[in-house]
Amino acid sequence: MSVDLVRVQQLFGSECVTGWDPPDPALHGFLPAETPVVAPHEIAEFQEVMRFASREKHRVLPAGSMEHLYLGAPPDGVELVLTTRRMARVLEYEPSDQTLVAQAGTTLHEIAARAGEFGQHLAPDPWPGRAATLGGACAANRFGLTRLRHGTWRDCVLGARVVHADGSTTRSGGKVVKNVTGYDLAKLYLGSLGSLVFLVEVNVRLAQRPQEVGYVVARLAPAVAQQRLLELHRGWLQPAALLLLSASAPEFDSAAFAQARHDAGELLLFARFEGQRAVVREQLEECAQQLDGAEVAPDVAASEWERLRRLPEPEPHLHVLRVSTRAVGVFDALVAAREVFGAQATTLALFGVGTSFVRLAAVESEALAAFRERLQRTGAQVTLQYAPADGARRLDPPPAQAASLQAAMKSLFDPGALLRPMPSVAIGAGARAEEATEERIHRE
Amino acid sequence: MSPSAHARLRDDLRALLGARVHDRPEELLVYECDAMTYFKNRPLAVTFPESTAEVAAIVRTCIRHRVPFLPRGAGTGLSGGATPTRAAVLIETARMRQVLHIDLDNRFAVVQPGLVNILLTQAVAGSGFYYAPDPSSQMACTIGGNVAENAGGPHCLKHGMTAKHILGLTVVLPDAEVVELGGAMADPPGYDLVGLFVGSEGTLGIATEVVVRIEKQPQSVRTFLASYASMSDACASVTDIIARGVDPAALEILDRLTIEAVESSVYAAGYPREAEAVLLVEVDGLEAEVELAAREVTTICHERGALALEEAREEEERRRLWKGRKGAFGAMGRINTDLLVMDGVVPRHRLEWILEQVYRVREKYGVTLSNVFHAGDGNLHPNISYDGRDPEETQRVLAAGEEILRLCIEAGGVLSGEHGIGVEKRDFMPYLFDDVDLDLMRRVRDVWNPLGLCNPDKVLPTAKACVEARGRMLTLDSETPVPSATDVAKGEAQP
Numbered sequence: 001m002s003v004d005l006v007r008v009q010q011l012f013g014s015e016c017v018t019g020w021d022p023p024d025p026a027l028h029g030f031l032p033a034e035t036p037v038v039a040p041h042e043i044a045e046f047q048e049v050m051r052f053a054s055r056e057k058h059r060v061l062p063a064g065s066m067e068h069l070y071l072g073a074p075p076d077g078v079e080l081v082l083t084t085r086r087m088a089r090v091l092e093y094e095p096s097d098q099t100l101v102a103q104a105g106t107t108l109h110e111i112a113a114r115a116g117e118f119g120q121h122l123a124p125d126p127w128p129g130r131a132a133t134l135g136g137a138c139a140a141n142r143f144g145l146t147r148l149r150h151g152t153w154r155d156c157v158l159g160a161r162v163v164h165a166d167g168s169t170t171r172s173g174g175k176v177v178k179n180v181t182g183y184d185l186a187k188l189y190l191g192s193l194g195s196l197v198f199l200v201e202v203n204v205r206l207a208q209r210p211q212e213v214g215y216v217v218a219r220l221a222p223a224v225a226q227q228r229l230l231e232l233h234r235g236w237l238q239p240a241a242l243l244l245l246s247a248s249a250p251e252f253d254s255a256a257f258a259q260a261r262h263d264a265g266e267l268l269l270f271a272r273f274e275g276q277r278a279v280v281r282e283q284l285e286e287c288a289q290q291l292d293g294a295e296v297a298p299d300v301a302a303s304e305w306e307r308l309r310r311l312p313e314p315e316p317h318l319h320v321l322r323v324s325t326r327a328v329g330v331f332d333a334l335v336a337a338r339e340v341f342g343a344q345a346t347t348l349a350l351f352g353v354g355t356s357f358v359r360l361a362a363v364e365s366e367a368l369a370a371f372r373e374r375l376q377r378t379g380a381q382v383t384l385q386y387a388p389a390d391g392a393r394r395l396d397p398p399p400a401q402a403a404s405l406q407a408a409m410k411s412l413f414d415p416g417a418l419l420r421p422m423p424s425v426a427i428g429a430g431a432r433a434e435e436a437t438e439e440r441i442h443r444e
Numbered sequence: 445m446s447p448s449a450h451a452r453l454r455d456d457l458r459a460l461l462g463a464r465v466h467d468r469p470e471e472l473l474v475y476e477c478d479a480m481t482y483f484k485n486r487p488l489a490v491t492f493p494e495s496t497a498e499v500a501a502i503v504r505t506c507i508r509h510r511v512p513f514l515p516r517g518a519g520t521g522l523s524g525g526a527t528p529t530r531a532a533v534l535i536e537t538a539r540m541r542q543v544l545h546i547d548l549d550n551r552f553a554v555v556q557p558g559l560v561n562i563l564l565t566q567a568v569a570g571s572g573f574y575y576a577p578d579p580s581s582q583m584a585c586t587i588g589g590n591v592a593e594n595a596g597g598p599h600c601l602k603h604g605m606t607a608k609h610i611l612g613l614t615v616v617l618p619d620a621e622v623v624e625l626g627g628a629m630a631d632p633p634g635y636d637l638v639g640l641f642v643g644s645e646g647t648l649g650i651a652t653e654v655v656v657r658i659e660k661q662p663q664s665v666r667t668f669l670a671s672y673a674s675m676s677d678a679c680a681s682v683t684d685i686i687a688r689g690v691d692p693a694a695l696e697i698l699d700r701l702t703i704e705a706v707e708s709s710v711y712a713a714g715y716p717r718e719a720e721a722v723l724l725v726e727v728d729g730l731e732a733e734v735e736l737a738a739r740e741v742t743t744i745c746h747e748r749g750a751l752a753l754e755e756a757r758e759e760e761e762r763r764r765l766w767k768g769r770k771g772a773f774g775a776m777g778r779i780n781t782d783l784l785v786m787d788g789v790v791p792r793h794r795l796e797w798i799l800e801q802v803y804r805v806r807e808k809y810g811v812t813l814s815n816v817f818h819a820g821d822g823n824l825h826p827n828i829s830y831d832g833r834d835p836e837e838t839q840r841v842l843a844a845g846e847e848i849l850r851l852c853i854e855a856g857g858v859l860s861g862e863h864g865i866g867v868e869k870r871d872f873m874p875y876l877f878d879d880v881d882l883d884l885m886r887r888v889r890d891v892w893n894p895l896g897l898c899n900p901d902k903v904l905p906t907a908k909a910c911v912e913a914r915g916r917m918l919t920l921d922s923e924t925p926v927p928s929a930t931d932v933a934k935g936e937a938q939p
Contacts, residue, residue: 096687097792097822119689141631154639155608170881176789178605178821178861180594180643181869181876182903183885187607187639196635208689230549236663238730279733324630326550354550354630381629400634402623408891409635424633 003058003079008036012049016040020081022066023130026316026388030069031061037081043161043169043200049082050198051167053418060165060418062194064105064136067129068314075420084135087200090114092175098206099158099175104135104199115206123150123207127309135199141191145309146272148352149240153190156205160186162197165414175203188409195422196413210274213240215305216287218269218294220244225267226331229351232271232290233328237283239352241272243308246334246347267334269294270308311348312357314386321358321368321395322385323375330356332378340371357385368395383423397423445511445531450488453509457491457533460501464492464539475534478521479581481782482832482842483867485527490516490534496614496622496652499535503620503650506533506897514899515650517558517589520581522785523866525593525645529901535650537588543567544653552611552628553658557588557651564656573658576603579862580770591651594643596862598694598769601820602728603659605862607642612655615641618648618898627655640888645864646899648892662728665693666738667762670750671719675699678721679796681748682819685725686792688744690737695820696724696769702776702814702827709778711771713764719751723819724769772816773827779812782832784841785825787863788852792822801851802826809844811837823861824852850875865903873905 009017020035022028040046053060058079063069065085084105092101095118102111108128115121125144126137136142138160143152159173172185189197220228229242245268269291273283284296312320323333330349333356337347341360349356358371372382372395384395400406406425413419445453457465466472467489477484488511493499506513512532519526528534537558545554548571555564561582564575578597579585585595590606591613612627626638641648672678678697685692698706703715703722715722723745727737738755745753756762768775776783790798799815802824806813812829826848830841849859849872859869859876873882886904890896 094791094793096683098686099791151608154636155604164884168880170884171877172881172885174789174858174876176791176822176857176861178596178600178789178818178823179858180596180605180860180862180864181858182865182873182882183888184594184607184639184643185885185888187636190636190639191631192635208691211689233549236660236730275730276733276736278736279730282732283730322631324632326547326628327552327630328549379629381633383633398633401632402625402634402637405617405623405637405892406634409637409888412887412891422634425635 003036003056005034005036008038008080011052012038012040012045016045016086022069024066027066027069031078031081035078035081037083039083039086041086043087043163046082046087046163046198046200047167047169049080050163050165053080053082054166054416057416058418061420062139062198064133064139065107065129065131067132068136068140068142078420082198084133084198084200085131088133091201095120097177098208099177099203100206101175101201101203102134103201104133104138106134107131108134108137116209119209120206121209122204123156124153125150127313129313134202134204138190138199138202139192139194145243145305145350146240146274147350147355148242149238149274150207154187156207157186157190157202158205159203160189160199161201162189163200164197165416165418169200173203177205193420193422195410195420195425210280212275212277212280214273214280214284215297216269216271216273216284216291216294217297218271218291220267220269222267222335225269228291229269230328232287233352235290237287238273239271239283239287240274241270242351243270243272244268244330244334244347244349244351245270245308246338246345270305272305308348311346311359312385317361317388318386319360319363319384319388320386321360321371322383323356323358323380324383325354325356325375325378325380327352327354329354329378329380332375332380333358336371336374340367340374365395400424445488449509453505453511453533454489456505456509457489457502460498460505461491461493464494466490466492475516475519475536476527478516478519478524478526480522480524480527480785480866480868482784482838483524483527485529487528487534488531490536492536492539494539496616499616499650499652500620500622502533502535503616503618503898507620507895510897512897512900515557515588515592515646517586517592518560518581518584520579520585521589521593521866522787522863523593523860523868525864525866525899525902526589527867529867532900537586540588540652541586546658547628548573548658550628551658552655554653554655555587557586557591557654559587561585561587561590564658568658569661572661574661575609575656576600576659577606577609580773587654587656588651591642591654592644592646593862593864596818596823598696598818599726600862601695601818602691602693607639609657610638610642610654611657613638613641613651614653615649615651618893618895622652643864645866645903647889647902649898662693662730662734664731664734665726665728665762666734667756667765668725668738668741668745669715669754669756669765670723670725670745671716671752672721672723672749673719673751675721675799676796677748677750678723679799679819681723681745681750682795683792684744684748685741686820688740690727690740691729692725692737692741692820693728694724694726695818697815697817697819698722698724698769698772699815701812702772702816705775705778705814706768706772709771709775711767711775713766713768715768716752724765769816776814776827776829779814779829780831782830784828784830784845785863786827786845786848787860788824788826788849788857789861790822790824790852790855790857792820794855794857795819795822798824798851798855798857802848805844805847805851809840809847811841811844813844818861821861822857824848846872867902870901870903870905873903
């Protein structure tokens with residue numbers, strides 16, 4: 001049951017409060033239309049809203065531009081949506097230090113434009129969508145396809161300012177590129193899906209944009225693919241990405257890929273190289289040679305790469321599974337997806353990273369369970385990352401390690417369970433946090 | 445602790461470990477401090493476990509006796525993180541030093557925490573791999589200690605701090621529960637507890653196994669030494685190198701006093717004594733990119749008026765150039781009996797400003813201060829040499845140190861880039877964080893460490909913190925007031 005929209009508008013101003021009307025039509029049925037969506041302009045307003053929610057025990061859904069609300073557990077019983085989309089300013093940018101401080105609602109497009117003026121960029125480079133925000137990308141720990149070279153937000157977030165469930169605000173970390181001053185709480189917030197705090201400011205380290213980018217595209221028969229990839233991986237080349245795309249990806253049968261058109265069962269390899277021109281060209285030639293005359297496709301991929309980047313992204317009516325393996329264990333996911341789901345699955349595997357995404361239009365619960373069971377035998381983990389907006393969810397998230405500690409973190413930051421749940425963290429197992437409080441009071 | 449309680453504790457520990465419990469005064473002497481020597485406190489006992497199960501058993505015993513405990517690696521830490529502040533049991537990891545597993549294709553190794561940093565690289569070097577974080581003490585410091593402090597080193601400029609290279613941990617929590625956090629599998633579900641644990645300075649538990657990322661050795665490495673007539677020119681070279689898109693592996697500056705100390709020591713590296721500053725630059729990567737970077741570095745150093753530019757032509761020369769840098773702290777031993785190594789960080793564009801301020805503080809307090817620092821990431825190491833037997837000088841040194849850290853924060857920086865807070869900088873945390881920030885950190889710590897027995901009095905300020913941290917060799921029981929930087933500046937310091 002949502003809070004009364006008119007009342008919230010009276011409290012926080014009608015210019016800041018609207019009903020539920022997300023830009024993505026697929027999300028329209030996600031929440032009742034009368035659910036208040038509050039978009040404060042400043043941190044102080046943000047705090048006010050959270051104090052109100054805390055006082056009246058309203059469950060709050062944290063949001064940025066609302067492009068990834070499919071991610072994580074379905075928000076149950078949301079009464080209020082709080083979005084950072086109006087807090088969208090770059091507060092500090094020091095090109096010579098390659099550091100930037102921005103409000104959480106700043107879009108990735110805006111940061112790319114600002115940093116691009118100085119030949120810099122955000123290295124994790126997730127798909128920026130229409131208006132994906134810095135805070136949202138960090139909270140969801142979304143990363144790009146060049147993670148092999150550039151890592152994730154964990155490697156470039158320097159500090160953060162957050163608003164807590166009770167409306168208080170704290171900082172951790174700093175604005176410098178090297179820092180061990182106090183606990184690195186920002187690491188906890190990355191990937192926490194807004195289940196602990198609201199990110200309202202994020203300090204990041206930028207990287208130099210590569211002078212040149214080039215690709216090698218090759219068809220690989222499954223029987224030899226693993227060995228060929230391992231040989232590349234063991235050699236001197238330094239690819240920014242080694243992507244394997246499963247057979248059934250008809251949207252990639254474009255003219256640009258005519259030479260690399262793949263038959264059923266074959267895998268399409270995209271090797272991406274970045275850096276200075278001479279360095280990229282040398283690697284492209286060597287890579288193509290190692291792959292027996294694979295196509296060096298410097299231009300291909302300018303457009304096709306963008307389509308690849310979208311593959312792990314949510315789309316209405318699509319399920320996206322995420323499989324976590326060891327760095328070179330992605331073949332387990334590719335093979336299992338083909339054998340369990342057949343031609344309806346499109347799998348994109350990040351070799352050397354250990355992450356694969358499986359896209360499915362329709363799927364039976366039994367098939368999901370079989371897929372997971374099969375991969376669990378290899379030690380891999382399967383998560384249903386996005387499900388259609390109808391909320392149907394047919395795969396429980398894998399449980400987190402150190403369950404009581406994980407739950408205690410949730411209880412500590414969000415004792416009233418007002419924020420969204422963390423899918424892999426069991427609620428109610430957080431006795432450790434209460435015990436700690438009691439023990440501390442006792443000690444003091 | 446009463447003698448009888450002490451005896452009962454010792455008996456219980458001996459029942460677990462036999463002779464691997466030391467508690468005679470002469471055995472404990474070396475454990476009364478780490479490499480930050482001005483705060484000393486002897487532990488009740490030192491234990492030498494060999495497994496996770498033994499660490500957990502020691503922790504259980506300490507809990508039963510309500511005695512604090514803390515982990516210790518090689519004792520090379522520079523912030524007092526491994527120094528007990530109370531009557532406590534040290535859990536020394538020296539007997540947990542095995543490489544348990546290596547997986548080259550998946551680029552990870554599993555090691556015990558007492559493994560010396562350099563030995564990890566040596567274990568995989570034959571296969572063309574290495575472990576990237578390289579603190580100056582890497583010949584002695586341990587992986588467990590590196591995890592506790594989130595250690596850095598010259599090459600973390602390009603390759604990242606320890607946190608970037610830790611994939612998973614086995615941890616004995618402060619209540620003796622053993623948990624697995626993270627691992628070689630990508631993106632484990634739940635919150636990033638590994639990220640929180642690394643750099644928590646032994647206050648959240650004791651790592652007993654560590655899954656580390658290993659990397660391929662670079663195809664090419666080139667090392668340069670540029671000497672300058674002014675510190676300003678050296679700093680300007682650093683700014684230009686970064687601004688022109690070079691991605692150096694290391695950018696290190698040593699000032700004149702440091703050069704003199706190094707060149708007069710066993711670490712002599714042939715640095716020019718007439719220079720006001722030398723800049724050590726290393727670029728690594730693929731041969732083609734290193735060649736381009738080397739050309740750019742050479743051009744920039746000449747443009748910025750380098751007096752001389754030397755390139756290491758072979759590995760032996762490269763080692764020589766690094767020997768001076770890595771031995772710089774050791775060489776300070778020639779200047780005086782004690783050394784305060786500081787670790788503030790500033791935004792890179794404030795380097796020149798902060799160095800001017802550091803030299804001003806040197807004059808103001810009349811201390812012997814030299815600089816050797818990670819210029820590429822703005823991480824200063826002002827080193828103050830002093831005679832720790834002289835209380836008045838010690839107080840001036842501490843006051844100068846505090847003022848420098850305040851200046852770092854004023855410049856937009858932080859208290860520590862790689863050494864940690866420990867007891868040394870604990871009192872200064874409020875300069876950077878407000879009460880709400882610190883209270884949150886405290887509550888996070890208390891969830892992990894509810895009894896407060898695991899490495900107490902570190903990182904976060906306590907009520908009596910000023911007395912504890914800034915007094916020389918004081919224990920918790922001391923009530924001796926210690927003057928602040930302001931007092932010393934006003935001439936009101938009491939020896």
